[in-house]
Amino acid sequence: MRFDVVSLFPDIFEAVCKYGVTGRAHTQGLWQLKVWNPRDFTQDVHRTVDDRPYGGGPGMVMMAQPLEDAVNAARADRTDETPPVWLMSPTGRCFDQKMAQELALGPGAILICGRYEGVDQRFIDRCVTHEVSIGDFVLSGGEIPALAIMDSAVRLLPGALNDKESALQDSFHDTLTGLLDSPHFTRPEVYQGQAVPSELLSGHHANIALWRRRQSLALTMARRPDLIESARQAGRLSKSDEAFLASLTKN
Ligand code: ADE
Numbered sequence: 001m002r003f004d005v006v007s008l009f010p011d012i013f014e015a016v017c018k019y020g021v022t023g024r025a026h027t028q029g030l031w032q033l034k035v036w037n038p039r040d041f042t043q044d045v046h047r048t049v050d051d052r053p054y055g056g057g058p059g060m061v062m063m064a065q066p067l068e069d070a071v072n073a074a075r076a077d078r079t080d081e082t083p084p085v086w087l088m089s090p091t092g093r094c095f096d097q098k099m100a101q102e103l104a105l106g107p108g109a110i111l112i113c114g115r116y117e118g119v120d121q122r123f124i125d126r127c128v129t130h131e132v133s134i135g136d137f138v139l140s141g142g143e144i145p146a147l148a149i150m151d152s153a154v155r156l157l158p159g160a161l162n163d164k165e166s167a168l169q170d171s172f173h174d175t176l177t178g179l180l181d182s183p184h185f186t187r188p189e190v191y192q193g194q195a196v197p198s199e200l201l202s203g204h205h206a207n208i209a210l211w212r213r214r215q216s217l218a219l220t221m222a223r224r225p226d227l228i229e230s231a232r233q234a235g236r237l238s239k240s241d242e243a244f245l246a247s248l249t250k251n
Contacts, residue, residue, distance in 0.1 A: 088142025
């Protein structure tokens, strides 16, 4: 898998190639990253990448031409004909685990990091295939969203994680049927007077699985009832799950 990132701050992306799971996967050759700076594609002596918005208003708008030329350079450097071009934008479709899984199965993408107040719409119309948000909040640029998206996809690549199971256990994964993950504990058995739940010490695998399932259901019901409803609609809640959920609302 290969990512091409278009950003005015290429150094930010060293992090994802150097550290942790994504860094190790990069060293192993599981994925490649190339960063393209739109400033290198400007056509004036000042290397201008932004200008004031037509119609007035605060802030600056990123110009279309340096962005389009950077995307074209990235495209020409790749072997796949038509890679997806994702613009990081708070007005985009909200990124989720399903999108991360689809991304991890494909050739990668070209990720565009906007800055300032926005990006000239003509660039978006000509070059961008998807606009993607990482949540209902506004960041000062698309660099952190691009890092988050790459991390979420790379860690799903076969061989990226040490313990093959750990991706499967994560929150939102299919094996949890879209529920939040249950709490985790490690040594010591008692910390600051708080003991590890006895179910986890029992060594009884079925009881442990049931405890975890119920913790997931209770946590998801409390924090993300929308995910409970989605799981229900998709037929991913068992009779036993439903009985447990009903018992929660009674108490
Ligand atoms: N750029 C600024 N805020 C953003 C967000 N929430 N998601 C994606 N790109 C952004």
